[in-house]
Amino acid sequence: xxxxxxxxxxxxxxxxxxxxxxxxxxxxxxxxxxxxxxxxxxxxxxxxxxxxxxxxxxxxxxxxxxxxxxxxxxxxxxxxxxxxxxxxxxxxxxxxxxxxxxxxxxxxxxxxxxxxxxxxxxxxxxxxxxxxxxxxxxxxxxxxxxxxxxxxxxxxxxxxxxxxxxxxxxxxxxxxxxxxxxxxxxxxxxxxxxxxxxxxxxxxxxxxxxxxxxxxxxxxxxxxxxxxxxxxxxxxxxxxxxxxxxxxxxxxxxxxx
Amino acid sequence: xxxxxxxxxxxxxxxxxxxxxxxxxxxxxxxxxxxxxxxxxxxxxxxxxxxxxxxxxxxxxxxxxxxxxxxxxxxxxxxxxxxxxxxxxxxxxxxxxxxxxxxxxxxxxxxxxxxxxxxxxxxxxxxxxxxxxxxxxxxxxxxxxxxxxxxxxxxxxxxxxxxxxxxxxxxxxxxxxxxxxxxxxxxxxxxxxxxxxxxxxxxxxxxxxxxxxxxxxxxxxxxxxxxxxxxxxxxx
Numbered sequence: 001x002x003x004x005x006x007x008x009x010x011x012x013x014x015x016x017x018x019x020x021x022x023x024x025x026x027x028x029x030x031x032x033x034x035x036x037x038x039x040x041x042x043x044x045x046x047x048x049x050x051x052x053x054x055x056x057x058x059x060x061x062x063x064x065x066x067x068x069x070x071x072x073x074x075x076x077x078x079x080x081x082x083x084x085x086x087x088x089x090x091x092x093x094x095x096x097x098x099x100x101x102x103x104x105x106x107x108x109x110x111x112x113x114x115x116x117x118x119x120x121x122x123x124x125x126x127x128x129x130x131x132x133x134x135x136x137x138x139x140x141x142x143x144x145x146x147x148x149x150x151x152x153x154x155x156x157x158x159x160x161x162x163x164x165x166x167x168x169x170x171x172x173x174x175x176x177x178x179x180x181x182x183x184x185x186x187x188x189x190x191x192x193x194x195x196x197x198x199x200x201x202x203x204x205x206x207x208x209x210x211x212x213x214x215x216x217x218x219x220x221x222x223x224x225x226x227x228x229x230x231x232x233x234x235x236x237x238x239x240x241x242x243x244x245x246x247x248x249x250x251x252x253x254x255x256x257x
Numbered sequence: 258x259x260x261x262x263x264x265x266x267x268x269x270x271x272x273x274x275x276x277x278x279x280x281x282x283x284x285x286x287x288x289x290x291x292x293x294x295x296x297x298x299x300x301x302x303x304x305x306x307x308x309x310x311x312x313x314x315x316x317x318x319x320x321x322x323x324x325x326x327x328x329x330x331x332x333x334x335x336x337x338x339x340x341x342x343x344x345x346x347x348x349x350x351x352x353x354x355x356x357x358x359x360x361x362x363x364x365x366x367x368x369x370x371x372x373x374x375x376x377x378x379x380x381x382x383x384x385x386x387x388x389x390x391x392x393x394x395x396x397x398x399x400x401x402x403x404x405x406x407x408x409x410x411x412x413x414x415x416x417x418x419x420x421x422x423x424x425x426x427x428x429x430x431x432x433x434x435x436x437x438x439x440x441x442x443x444x445x446x447x448x449x450x451x452x453x454x455x456x457x458x459x460x461x462x463x464x465x466x467x468x469x470x471x472x473x474x475x476x477x478x479x480x481x482x483x484x485x486x487x488x489x490x491x492x493x
Contacts, residue, residue: 153346157399159311160340161359162332162406171348247331249313 014039057120065119069106069126073099076134084141088242094137097235101133101227102126108226114219125223132224133231136180140232141239143176144169148243148250155250165244173236180232188221197221261320262287262410262442263308263338268317270303270466277303279466280317285410285459288440290432292457294447294489300466301446305412308444309338321409336363339403340412343419345387345395352390352398353383360405367405376401376431393424397431404435410442411435417452425452432456450486454478462489 017039024031059065077095084090106126108114115121148155151172158168191197199220203213243251263285270278277300285291293301306312308319310331319326326334336359347355353369360367370380376397387395396416403411413432417425433456435441447453453460453474460477462469462485472482 153342153344154348156311157340157342157346158348158358160309160335160342161402162336162363163359164332167362245313247310247313249311249331 053123056123057118059119062117065122068123069102069130070099072126072130073102076130077137080134080138080141083138084145084239087141087145087239090141090239093141093235093238093242094134096238097137097231098130098133100234101231102129104230105129105223105227109219109223125220128220128224129227132184132228136184136228136232137235139180140176140236143179144172144236144240144243147172147175148240152250159248159250163248165241165248168248169240169243173240177232177236180236181229184225184228188225191217191221260287261285262322263444264320264323265304265308266318266320268304268307268319269315270300270307270312271315272303277466278307278314278317281463281466281468283461283468283471285442285444287442288436289458290436290443290445290456291459291461292445292447292453293461293463294450294453295463295469296489297448299463301448301463302414304463305340305414305444305446308412309335309340311335311340332363336406337408338410338412339406339408341396341400341403341414341416343415345392345399347387347395347398347402350386351383352385352387355387355398356383356401356405358402363406365406369401369405372401372405373398375404375435377427377434391424393420393427396420396424396428400428400431400435408441410444413443413445415446415448417447429456450489464488 017035021032021035023029024035056065056068073095076098077091080094080098081087081091084094087093106122106129109125110117115125148169155168155172159165187195197217197220200213200217203216204210245251261284265281265283265285268278268281269276281300281304283293283304293304295301303312307314308326310319310326321329321334321338348358349355352373356369356372357367369383373380373382378394378397378401382390382394382398387398390398396419400411400416417428420428429452432443432445436443436458445453445456447456457474459471460474460482461471469488470482470485472485476482477485
């Protein structure tokens with residue numbers, strides 16, 4: 001009856017919320033209504049997502065899991081392309097970059113039998129890979145777009161000296177990739193010292209062996225580092241070409257198709 | 258007038274729905290300084306960029322020694338026809354690196370010290386950070402950088418517009434000096450008639466994306482060019 005116990009304890013914690021409501025009432029903080037809405041909404045939303053996750057994890061058909069992951073990749077590419085507006089073909093580039101990153105890292109984890117091919121593993125890990133790769137793709141593309149516009153005189157000067165598009169854009173590409181990758185690299189470097197990853201903390205609280213939690217966390221970190229690097233480098237090398245013609249000319253306006 | 262080093266025929270260029278060059282014909286004689294003068298927005302910079310194919314004209318052709326440049330590899334063309342911009346935009350941590358940028362890309366040997374002397378700068382500047390130089394010195398470094406590729410012609414896009422009077426005058430002297438010593442063909446874009454009188458052998462007047470006329474300097478600054486000069490002065 002662990003489930004019932006959980007529901008009961010959840011209801012009991014509402015007592016704490018009641019204290020907050022009473023305090024708000026007496027102190028005229030005017031927060032009672034917001035607290036009430038927050039309580040109801042969080043309950044409904046979490047319950048709903050619980051059923052969704054329960055349903056997905058129950059999926060026995062790996063094809064449906066792959067379809068779901070593909071849908072996540074497309075949604076990520078759409079989000080990234082919206083952020084990197086004015087980058088021609090941004091959706092295509094983001095889809096390729098995020099898709100390759102997801103296939104490469106999840107594929108490796110499956111091939112090496114580090115995780116089993118079940119929805120319980122693939123959906124959350126895939127979500128992390130796709131979400132982080134999407135952010136890296138957006139950062140890389142927006143940075144290249146802004147720097148090409150801002151450093152137009154430098155790019156033109158390099159082209160005028162016989163540089164190829166790739167050579168002319170190299171400093172911009174380098175900065176964009178550094179900006180996109182350094183936060184994750186730094187977070188990975190300091191993990192365990194400055195902060196403990198949430199998933200690991202959650203596993204330990206839930207009663208998992210701390211060493212087992214660490215093992216999974218290391219897998220997650222390496223997977224993220226790999227996938228984010230793949231996505232950023234791919235989207236960078238694909239998207240810079242959009243700003244040039246095949247004859248090594250900067251497009252008239254960087255945003256002209 | 259010498260044999261044309263560069264010839265522009267029927268050049269049209271449209272960007273963002275605006276026709277910037279509307280069928281330009283012009284000749285650039287070899288070994289001379291040709292000034293392209295006209296009010297701002299006339300299409301002068303666009304014309305220069307079409308000559309070394311930094312932009313692709315919609316129609317028309319540019320010939321280098323009689324050969325259509327559309328047949329040339331654009332990188333090769335840009336090494337043969339160098340360009341100097343309004344803003345120097347130097348690369349690298351040292352002046353030497355900045356000068357050798359293009360030469361290194363094409364695997365060409367170049368002597369940075371000799372090039373510094375060619376543009377009238379002290380050879381000891383090679384070690385300095387380019388950003389520590391005055392803008393006038395940076396502009397001369399950018400000319401040295403273009404010369405490192407031993408170009409057959411040099412395009413200069415208002416190279417003195419960011420400079421003070423003393424630096425401007427030194428660049429003008431350098432242009433005359435390079436032309437005299439190297440017989441280098443140059444196209445010098447300017448909106449300043451007095452500057453044109455100081456640097457140019459030939460004058461091409463561009464306005465509203467079309468050629469108004471072309472003169473030898475003496476003719477342009479005598480009675481023959483008076484209307485064109487008044488036209489430019491009125492538009493400035």
